[in-house]
Amino acid sequence: MSEKWRGLVAKEQSMRLDPKTIYPVRPRPLPDESTQGYLKRVACANGFVSSRHLFSSLRTRQQGAFDELCARLRLSIEDRALLFGSLPTHWAHTDTPLGLGISDFNQTHGRWCRLCLREGGVLLGQWTLKLVCTCPKHGIWLQEVCTRCGASLSWGDVVQSKGQCRCGASLLESEVEEVNEDVHALTLLLCGDSSRAGRLACLSALSTPAMHRLVRYLGPFQPATRPSHPGQTPDVHRLGVARGLVTGAAGLLANWPTNLHTKISELQSDAPESPSVRRTFDPLYRVLYDALPESEFQFLRDAFEGYLHIHWWGLVCKRNRRLQPATVEIHPRLSLPQMAKAARVPPSVVRHMVQTELVPSSSAELLSGRHARSIHLSELPGIKTATDGAMTLERAARVLALPKCRVRELIEGDLLTPLVSRKFNRGAAAWLISKSEVDRLHVQAVQAPGNSKSIPVRDILKYWRLRAHEGIALIAAVVDGYLYAEGDDQSPVPIGEANLNAARAKDWLLKHRAEARQDFSVDAAAKQLGVKQQVAYDLVRLGILRSTTVGALGHRVAAGDIEQFQATYISLARLAKEGRRSPRALLDELAASPVCGPSINGARQYFYRRSEIVAQQSCGVS
Structure with missing residues (x-):
């Protein structure tokens, strides 16, 4: 054994014999100094190789080890209060600031602010928090690796480095990367500092531990991502991972609740069509109602349910037990039977008004093949007005002084639009025509x-x-x-x-x-094209199928325009049928861009230019 190590062992043994032994060098803690950094300073000042050797010099090995150290350093309560952070795990000391847990602190990989080190400062205790990636003092991103060799430094290495890596590179000269105001404000809140809480006012009621939980769960919801297991992000102690979490959370919490609503809308547009709130917005739904169920996170659920009230096309009913009762009560979308009951008309009337696009509605196809449909409550006055004084075909013929066959012709030619038509509702007991249509x-x-x-x-x-x-x-x-x-x-x-x-x-x-020239109503054009009426109306609305407006006849489609459309475009359903493939699988394989479709502009079917399909097939053959 060398003389140096014999001396260290003798010193440790002598100090261990008397717990009242005072260390010869007793540096005072500095404001907000890292507890681990302070231990390293004490160890170096008293000739110990590391803070673990300093720990070995103490008689106490359990909870009271730090108290014994403070007694030997003659630290007052005020001195101890200046320190911030957790002790190394082998000290078995569980007291941590701000009510945080040991798992919230980074015990291994050191971080530093190049400006703080350049000013001769000490390691700040806030840097030891896993989610603190910026310097609370200077508002710049922290650093955890050498810019030359890429080596990581422990907390002890940062204290002893004196601004220089083992490879000789300076830790003080790298470029300063400033942080945006929202990330800096969130960082201060994570450190227990509310001086800039006004930028993130939605967090005003949260405790510091709750904010750390919130960032871990919301941080993974970054733009264009749908995390599978939010809250279980590995390697949060690494600066790059923590930086992504804090940046993602700050982006959602800023401009409250607009940014969160934007992310919710993104999740909804990327999800398969479903009337289920949970399946559509998973995993955010699980975060809000399962992972963060406490009342202090209610502001998140309020923002989510506010989005549902405005933008959710489906129904919200008693089956959605996790939502607030008030949210279920005031949701503005109703099913067809509910709307019919509210308007005091048969469901067949409302169903036909939806089919003929007299009443806007939203729908999604279920796994069973059925369609779930909802209507906004704002359509109720229009339905009541349309059905007030509605009459049968016979009565409409008498009022118009026309034979019934002529009234049927008017309906076929789109000059008269019935509320209920046997043409569409084959089970209907009678035709039903609104008074406003007859008065017209x-x-x-x-x-x-x-x-x-x-x-x-x-x-x-x-x-x-x-x-x-x-x-x-x-x-x-x-x-x-x-x-x-x-x-x-x-x-x-x-x-x-x-x-x-x-x-x-x-x-x-x-x-x-x-x-005279041959032309068709939109319904008749749909028959010529072999598509549903709503698809034809979508094509006319988007200008893909040319039409002209002929007074009371409405949109008319010329025979030549139908031929031109068939020569220019082809539907995904037709391509799938010809290739004996499923439309969904074929949609993923086609490199050509559709001119319309559910994900493009809300149309019911995908249509492609024939020229692009032919070009792709030619490339595939060659």
């Missing part, structure tokens, strides 16, 4: 010259031997004012009793036949 087919008569010869619209339909669709076009011309009714100019008259100037009606008919 009443026209205002104008004063006619005394010698003009007039004829009722009803007689023109009956005796003039009109061709297919000419009757609908005639009524549309009268409703739109191209042909005006003659009369006493007192009150609107039903379309069947409207008297037209016979000569002008004959001229209009000849001109119409000369200009």
Whole structure:
């Protein structure tokens, strides 16, 4: 044994003999100094190799070891209060500041602020917190490895380094990387400093330990990520990992609750369609209601349920027992039966209004193949207004002074939109047409010259031997004012009793036949394309399927436009059928970008340009 080690052993034995022995060098703690850094300073000042050798010089090996050390250093209560942090694990000392646990402190990998070391300061105790990645004093990112050799330093190495790594590189000269204000404010809160809590006012009611828990669970929810096990992030003691957690949490907590709502919206858009709140927003739902159930985290659940109230398309009912009762009570979306009950009409009426897009709704396909559908409460007044005074097909025909077959033609030509139609609701007991639709087919008569010869619209339909669709076009011309009714100019008259100037009606008919070209309603165009009506309406709305607006007839699609569409575009469903593949699998494989679809612009089906599909197939063959 060397003389040096014999001397150390003798010193330890002599000090251990008398617990009242005072260390010859007794440095005072500095404000917020790291407890581990202070132990290293004491050990070096008194000739010990490390803080573990300093520990070996004490008689006490259990909880009272630190108390004995303080007695030998003659530290007062005020002196001890200046220290911040935890002791090394072998000291068996469990007292930690701010109510934090031992697991919240970094015992192994040292961190430092290059500006603090440059100013000759000591290791701050806040740096030993795993989630503290910035200097509370200077607001810059801490450092944990040498920029030249990449070596990690222990806390003892940082104390002894005097600003220099073992490789000779300076620890003080690397570039300073400043931190944004939100991350710095969160760092101060994690250190127990509320001086900048105003930037993150949502955390005002949280204790420091609760903030550390919150960062561990919210931090993994970074942009474009959906963590599988939030709260179980490994290697939090490494600066890079902790930095990601703090940055992610600060991003969600800033600008409260807008940033959190943005992340919730991202989770919703990335999740498969489902009426289940838990499945759609998992794992955030598990964090809010399972991992952080305490009342101090209620502000998170309030923000989440506020998002559901505004943006969740599905239903919130008593089955959602984890949500607050008030959230369930005031949720503005209802099922079809609930909306029908509120409007005091049969469910078939509401169902048909949804199918004909008279009432907007949201839906998702279940695993069973059924569709879950909901309607916003704001649509209730419109449903009540539309169904108030609604009438059957027979009564509508009497009011309009037209035969029932002509009323059916008006419905087929989209000139009259029923609330319930046997065309769509085959189980419906009767047609149901709203009073507003019938009133729309009443026209205002104008004063006619005394010698003009007039004829009722009803007689023109009956005796003039009109061709297919000419009757609908005639009524549309009268409703739109191209042909005006003659009369006493007192009150609107039903379309069947409207008297037209016979000569002008004959001229209009000849001109119409000369200009006639085949076109279709959107419903008829859907049949020609072999798609559902809502898909055709989406294509027209997006301008992918060209259409023209023809007065009361609404959107009309020319035969040439249908042919042009079929030559230019092809649906994913058609491609999957031709290739004998599932649409979902084929969607993942196609490199071509769809022009429309559920994830693109809310359309019901995906459509591609045929030219891009042909080009991809050619590349695959070559």
